[in-house]
Amino acid sequence: MSTPTRITVATTWLDGCSGCHMSFLDMDERLIELARKIDIVYSPLVDSKELPETVDVGLLEGSISSVDDLEKARAFRRHCKILISLGDCAVNGNVPAMRNYFKLDDVMDRSYRENVTLQPQIPTRGVPALLTTVKPIHGEVAVDIFVPGCPPSADAIWYVLNELIEGRVPDPSSVTRFGA
Amino acid sequence: MPPPPTQPNVRVVTLRIDDRDLSAREDETIIEVCRENKIPIPSLCHLDGLTIWGGCRLCMVEVAGQNRLLAACSTRVAEGMRIQTNTEKLQRYRRTIIELLFAERNHVCSVCVSNGHCELQWLAQRCGVDHVRVPYRQVPYPVDSSHEMFRVDHNRCILCTRCVRVCDEIEGAHTWDVMGRGSDCRVITDLATPWGESESCTSCGKCVQVCPTGALVKQGTSVGEMVKDQHFLPILARRRHAP
Numbered sequence: 001m002s003t004p005t006r007i008t009v010a011t012t013w014l015d016g017c018s019g020c021h022m023s024f025l026d027m028d029e030r031l032i033e034l035a036r037k038i039d040i041v042y043s044p045l046v047d048s049k050e051l052p053e054t055v056d057v058g059l060l061e062g063s064i065s066s067v068d069d070l071e072k073a074r075a076f077r078r079h080c081k082i083l084i085s086l087g088d089c090a091v092n093g094n095v096p097a098m099r100n101y102f103k104l105d106d107v108m109d110r111s112y113r114e115n116v117t118l119q120p121q122i123p124t125r126g127v128p129a130l131l132t133t134v135k136p137i138h139g140e141v142a143v144d145i146f147v148p149g150c151p152p153s154a155d156a157i158w159y160v161l162n163e164l165i166e167g168r169v170p171d172p173s174s175v176t177r178f179g180a
Numbered sequence: 181m182p183p184p185p186t187q188p189n190v191r192v193v194t195l196r197i198d199d200r201d202l203s204a205r206e207d208e209t210i211i212e213v214c215r216e217n218k219i220p221i222p223s224l225c226h227l228d229g230l231t232i233w234g235g236c237r238l239c240m241v242e243v244a245g246q247n248r249l250l251a252a253c254s255t256r257v258a259e260g261m262r263i264q265t266n267t268e269k270l271q272r273y274r275r276t277i278i279e280l281l282f283a284e285r286n287h288v289c290s291v292c293v294s295n296g297h298c299e300l301q302w303l304a305q306r307c308g309v310d311h312v313r314v315p316y317r318q319v320p321y322p323v324d325s326s327h328e329m330f331r332v333d334h335n336r337c338i339l340c341t342r343c344v345r346v347c348d349e350i351e352g353a354h355t356w357d358v359m360g361r362g363s364d365c366r367v368i369t370d371l372a373t374p375w376g377e378s379e380s381c382t383s384c385g386k387c388v389q390v391c392p393t394g395a396l397v398k399q400g401t402s403v404g405e406m407v408k409d410q411h412f413l414p415i416l417a418r419r420r421h422a423p
Contacts, residue, residue, distance in 0.1 A: 088290050091311050092282070095291060100318040133318075138311060146310040150290035177305035178282075179289025179296070 007056040007165060010042040010080060014069035015096040015134065016062025019151040020087035021045065024059075026154035034158075037165050055080045057164055060143075063089040063096045064135045068128030077141040082164065085137045086157070088150040088178060097134040104132050147172045149180035156180070195261040210252035210263060211239050221265055222274055222303050224392055225340040226253040227410070229417030231349060233341055238274055238303070241265050249273070271307065278304050279312045284363070285321060286335035287393070293406040294394030300338060321366065326376030329399055330388050334366050337395035343367060343387035350416050355381040367395075386412070 013021060021044065027034065042051045058080030064070050077083055088094035099107050108130075113120040137143050147160055156176040163170035191206045197219055204213040209232070214221045224236040234254035241252045244262035252265070264270070281287070281300060289295050303309075321334035344356040344367060355378050359368045369375040388396045389408050397406045 085311065088288075092288075093316065094288055097316070097318070098286075098288060098291075100316070101286075101320045136311065138313075139315065143311070148310055171308070172310050173305050173308045177289075178287075178301055179292065 006036075007038050008041045008052065008054075009038045009057045009059065009161075010051055010055040010076065011040070011045070011059040011061070011086075012042070012072055012076065013044060014060060014062030014072060014090070014137075015065035016087060016089040018044070018061070020061040020090075020149075020157075023087075023149075023151035023154050024157050027158050028154070030154075030158055034161065038161070051075055051079050053079065056082065057161075058083045059086045060084065060090050060137050061086045063093045064131065064137060064140050065096050066128040066130050070131065070140060073137055073141050082144045083137075083141070084145045084147060084160070085143045086147050087152055088148055090137045091146050091148045092178065093134050093136045093139075094150060097136075100134055104130060145170060145172065147176060148178045149176040150178075152176045152180065193257055193259040193261075195257055195259070195263065197263045198265055204257045206257065206259075208257055210241060210250070210255050210257055210261075213257055214252060214265060219265055220306075221252050222307060223253060224299060224303065224338060225342065227342050227346075227390060227413065229350070229413035230342060230345040230390070233345065236277070236338070236340055238277055240270060240273060242267055242270060274307050275309055278307055278309045279314060281338050282309070282312045283314045283316050285317070285319075285337065291403055292336065292394040293397050293401040293403060294336070294408075295404040297404070297407050298394060299392035317363070319363065324369075324375050325399065326374035327378075327381070327383070327399070328376065329383055330375065330385065331397050331399055332367070332369075332375060333395055333397070335395075336393045337367060338393060339365055339367070340392060341367070342390040342392065343396055346386045346390045346413070350413065350420060351382060351384050351386050353380050353382050353384075356387060389413075 040046050041055060042048050058076040060073060060076055064073055085091045089096055108122050112122050147156060149156060153176065159175050160170045160172060192203050193206045194203050197214060202213060202217055211221055211223065211226060221239045223239040225233040226239060232254045234251045237251060239252040240249040242264040243250050287300065289301050323333045325331045341358060344358060347356045348354040355369050356367055358365060359372055360366055369378045370380055375381065388398060389410055390413065394406060
């Protein structure tokens with residue numbers, strides 16, 4: 001039941017808690033209506049493994065803390081026509097960025113040596129290297145729409161997506177704020 | 181700046197704010213006339229009942245014939261004044277000021293005791309600040325929890341000096357003051373000694389109530405629990421200045 005107005009949406013989470021994606025799912029029965037208007041082509045919520053060449057709307061949750069986050073953010077920017085920073089971590093760094101007040105080595109020591117009783121060691125294999133500074137998404141790639149909130153409410157996400165589906169530019173400040 | 185003295189025979193002036201013809205007492209400031217007429221002007225350092233500070237610059241307005249912006253809180257009205265309070269230029273400046281405040285210290289709303297009850301947070305939303313375009317400084321500031329009832333978190337302080345003024349002008353203790361310049365500037369108790377050791381502090385808590393952010397809070401509050409009550413201020417201020 002594809003319609004001409006059906007838009008493609010991709011989402012992923014970087015350094016966040018996945019709470020923004022949970023808030024997305026909190027749209028409850030409205031998800032059914034949304035499913036008639038959008039195609040989720042890539043997301044932790046669906047099975048596809050590759051980001052399509054062109055996506056209408058990309059939603060990024062979380063801040064950029066590792067080389068892997070940076071790669072994903074750049075890929076989303078390349079493939080998405082409209083890129084949305086979803087939630088405070090993506091918009092302003094939020095809790096993940098609070099490690100910026102310490103040296104990265106001290107943070108690693110604290111996590112993997114000081115508080116560990118068995119085989120204290122810094123993991124290096126199979127995990128992406130952390131960046132020295134945690135940044136919001138727009139600290140690395142251009143972002144078109146910012147949806148603050150920790151997490152943004154289901155209503156806020158619903159509003160933003162609906163405005164885009166209807167071809168309007170959403171004003172997220174009318175429905176959400178930092179820390180909401 | 182002392183409060184504008186109330187004169188017995190004060191004249192009335194007529195002026196134009198945002199294309200509305202208004203009249204006001206000539207000893208009133210622009211922000212007072214705007215508030216009386218429900219014209220919204222954002223402000224952080226201004227608080228009804230305290231003296232004028234003019235530090236936050238959020239209440240800047242455009243006055244015809246002036247080639248610079250004027251702070252509505254520290255400018256008296258005059259006959260024939262033509263004022264614009266919400267032009268694109270002013271909106272741009274206000275957004276920038278708020279973004280700089282967020283970038284200067286740690287204002288992570290989601291983990292702040294004042295989340296949901298913060299004037300900086302409200303203003304950011306009202307002025308359409310949905311992200312900060314400048315890099316965050318990310319320099320840690322001290323937290324003083326030595327007082328048994330209250331706590332000061334300098335990371336959340338925007339240096340509006342409401343605490344300094346309410347302590348001096350309303351409580352009469354002058355425990356608070358300001359020390360240092362630029363990014364080192366911070367509010368201090370007594371001669372920069374821990375708040376808990378202060379000999380002048382009466383523990384009245386007025387500073388906590390007037391603080392617009394989560395910088396001055398009650399001990400034992402968790403995220404979003406610090407609700408402030410400023411109702412006492414205009415009442416006490418009127419009594420202090422009563423003849």
